[in-house]
Amino acid sequence: MLTAENETKAALPDFFDPGYYINRELSWIYFNQRVLEESLRSELHPLLERVKFISIFSSNLDEYFMIRVAGIEDQYDAGVQERTVDGYTPAEQLEKIRRMVIHQLKLRNDCLYNDLMPAMQREGIEILRFSELPNTQKKSLRAYFHREIFPVLTPLAFDTGHPFPFMSNLSLNLAIELEDESTLARKFARVKVPSILPRLIPLNNIEGFPGSDHNCSVLQFIWLEDLIENNLGELFPQMRIIKSHLFRVIRNADIEIEEDEAGDLLETIEQGILSRRYGKVVRLDITPDMPLGIRKLLMKNLGVTQRNVYEIDGVLGMGALLDLLKIDRPELKDDPFVPHNPIEEEYGQNIFRAISTKDHLLYHPYDSFQPVVDLITKAATDPDVLSIKQTLYRVGSNSPVVKALMRAAEAGKQVAVLVELKARFDEENNIVWARALEDVGVHVCYGLPGLKIHAKLTMIVRREQQKLKHYLHLGTGNYNPATGKIYTDYSLFTTNEALANDVAELFNALTGYSKHTGYLKLLVSPINTRKRVIEMIERESAWSQKSENGRIIMKMNALVDAKTIRALYKASCKGVKIELIVRGVCCLKPGIPDVSANIRVISVIGRFLEHSRAYYFHNGGDPELYLGSADIMPRNLDERIETLFPVFDNTCISRVKSDLDLIISDNVKAWIMNPEGTYSMIESEAPPINSQALFLSRSSRNKTSI
Structure with a gap:
């Protein structure tokens, strides 16, 4: 007999149907499309903020290929045919990703070249091309090139006596066709555009350009690769430059750590960071006018197929456009704001009294991130504070939080810090801070095998009236004041004992051998x-x-x-x-x-x-x-x-x-x-x-x- 409960179950659809799900990788591309669309919304964003969204879109896409597409490529190479929850094989995902990305890159370029750059020019901000400059300015730039850029460049030949040069991840390069003037033999060389130099060179301080006399409202720039490309003769004397072609390489940058290799996690992560330079190439960006012969040469030696090659007209690697936000034109940027600091306004500098009085919830960046820093800073010097325990995921450079933890250890307090070395693309910062913390006596742990520590927790133990009291900061974001100004995140300050007990048990599990699983309040x-x-x-x-x-x-x-x-x-x-x-x-x-x-x-x-x-x-x-x-x-x-x-x-x-x-x-x-x-x-x-x-x-x- 069919019960009412069974009838309800029978009436429900099949929730495993692939048609009810969106592919994760394609959903991410839809997200990046929304980021790109912000650059088109002139009614909502000042001009340089719109340029910022072009940069963010481009940097997002680079990371997507380095991590997500690289993973699908590995599945494809391994012959994986298993379908995702939404019904796609790795090959089908790669095909759809390519089609969608090509469309988005066209939209991006249309926006930059047909909308934003003309708008910037009307505002007195110009990105010039070397070929369009008058001879007097070309001469000034050649002198600048010889003085500031030429010494940094290293031309690399490719022939029977010279192996194909290595191209590091995210490197921008020039493939150069040459002819020996004495033998008329054809040659091939590569010049890397050095990442240590600014991609956008400001021209206003160079003699012969507007502004060199400090009396000009027009700001002018030139792309570094454009300047190099038009002065290659200095690198190859007695050779005729036939043609040069820009290309850019993106490699697999995901660090994989086998558990049996992670005995010294610090050393393993350092090796992994270096290995990013050598990962498999997952995308090769070229300009449409690159000859077929050069294209095939690059594809063969970089180990890519046509699926990995993207023809992009114009600038390659537009993340550098973010540098334009350094221009001192406040009317072309978002209005600055000073975040609200409700704790300081009500309690002054006495943050412990504030948290003892009641729970406080802050919403950054509208509420200041400073109380988070103040809590750690005050705890470091407060004679009644006995210990500080904290998780660190992404703290950035020059971190006031880490410096406060170091001062606390130097003052004799018990300080334990869980540093997540595997925080992607923040590993180098975290390694530096981990070593600095260890040097002053902080108990530094690197987490559990196979598990990243992503939780945002601080626990401070303070002696008050002959009793120990726990002060907690629990957050949704990182202990990073820089991102605290641009990321929306919540911070909860509390002395709730039930929560404190759970947090203490979790820290014990992370730093020791505790296998506690009975958390009463914390998920x-x-x-x-x-x-x-x-x-x-x-x-x-x-x-x-x-x-x-x-x-x-x-x-x-x-x-x-x-x-x-x-x-x-x-x-x-x-x-x-x-x-x-x-x-x-x-x-x-x-x-x-x-x-x-x-x-x-x-x-x-x-x-x-x-x-x-x-x-x-x-x-x-x-x-x-x-x-x-x-x-x-x-x-x-x-x-x-x-x-x-x-x-x-x-x-x-x-x-x-x-x-x-x-x-x-x-x-x-x-x-x-x-x-x-x-x-x-x-x-x-x-x-x-x-x-x-x-x-x-x-x-x-x-x-x-x-």
């Missing part, structure tokens, strides 16, 4: 994060069936985990209203009848990088809120030490819920995902709501009112 990956998140999703389904008020809001960088997606689909089918704010990759398809009709997905791309993770469950009117470091991805749930921490203070919960509701209502900077997985700008007749601008406005009002 910890890979132990219980997925399990608890899915349980809370299912609980909303139960509430929805009781009272029709089930509601979930999730804000994250990426939603990939298929198990969690299936739980969200089931909750949607049971009437739960689900709002997903996903900045980047989202493998869930919203708005599919009878599958995800109650799910809405938006992505906000704006002045600040949306980086905070927040998970809100209505819970029948007694809401639960978790913040933390974990996105809903298999790597974050299974392969990293991540934390999601509960927020207990009702005022703080209401604050975050209000923040999320404002973002959900954004109809200016938010993109909405369509059921097929593509995105479109939100069309609304309602008054414009720009969430990031309103957060900035709120921060300014708070400063004014106090």
Whole structure:
């Protein structure tokens, strides 16, 4: 006999159907498309900020090839035929990626050359071509080349006596066809454009150009490779330069560490950083006019096929455009702002008293990151502080947080730091800081085999009135003041004992042999994060069936985990209203009848990088809120030490819920995902709501009112 429960199960669709999922790699390309689109929005961004988005798009794409495409290439080379959850083989993914990227590169170039560069020229900012300069200026530039650039260059021949020169990752190069003037023999050489020199050379301080007399409003630049290309004769005397051709190499840059090789993790990571220069080539950028013979020569010696070759007209490697933001033209940039510092305004310099009084929740960059630095700095010199324990993932260079930890150790306090050496592309900084910390007596640990430490935790133990008290900082972002000015992240300061007990147990597990798994308040990956998140999703389904008020809001960088997606689909089918704010990759398809009709997905791309993770469950009117470091991805749930921490203070919960509701209502900077997985700008007749601008406005009002 078919029970009611079985009837419900039978009525549910097959949530394993590949048609209900978006390919992770293609979803990322949609995300980078949204970044690119910001460069086109002249009504929302000042001119140089639009140029910035071109640079970010280009740098994002480089990293995508170095990591994600490189991984798919490895699968393809290994003959992997297994399909992803959305039904694609590695070969099919590579084909689609190539087609989409070629289209995006054309859009990028159209924007730069037909829109942004003419607009910059109208504002007195010019990027000149050597060939178009008058002879007097060419002469001045040749003198500059001989003085400043020529000594750094190393021409490398390729013939029977010279092996094919090595091309390092992200290197920009010139392939040069030559003819020996005495023998008329054809030659081939390569010159690397040195990365140690600025790509965009400012001309205003060079004699013969406007501004050399310090009295000119026009700013002029020339690309370094353009200057080198037009002065190659100095590198090859008695040779005729037939033609030179720019090309750029991108290699696999993912560091793989086998657990049995990681005895000395510090040394292993250092070797891995060096190996990035030698990884397999995954993309070869060339100009369309490169002759077939030179193209084949490069392809053969770099080990690539036509699939890896991208013809790009104009500049190769546009990440360098970010240098233009150094121009002192404030009217062409976003308005500066001073973040709100509510803790200092209410409690002055007494941050321990502030945290003892109540929980404090800050939303960076609208709220200042300085209280985070102040907490560590004060703890380093406070005679009542006994110990500091902290995780460090990306701290950047010249870190005030690390310097404070060093001072604390020098003052005799017990300092333990979990440094994640495998923080991709930040490994060198972290190695430097790890060694500096060890040199002053800090207990430095590098984490657990096979697991990155991505959690953002600080615990300070302080003696107060003959008792020990724990002060916690729990965050969604890194301990990096620089990114604290441009990434949106939450910081919670609390003395909650239950949370402190869990954090203490986690640090013991990370630094010692503790195998504690019974965390009462903290969600910890890979132990219980997925399990608890899915349980809370299912609980909303139960509430929805009781009272029709089930509601979930999730804000994250990426939603990939298929198990969690299936739980969200089931909750949607049971009437739960689900709002997903996903900045980047989202493998869930919203708005599919009878599958995800109650799910809405938006992505906000704006002045600040949306980086905070927040998970809100209505819970029948007694809401639960978790913040933390974990996105809903298999790597974050299974392969990293991540934390999601509960927020207990009702005022703080209401604050975050209000923040999320404002973002959900954004109809200016938010993109909405369509059921097929593509995105479109939100069309609304309602008054414009720009969430990031309103957060900035709120921060300014708070400063004014106090």
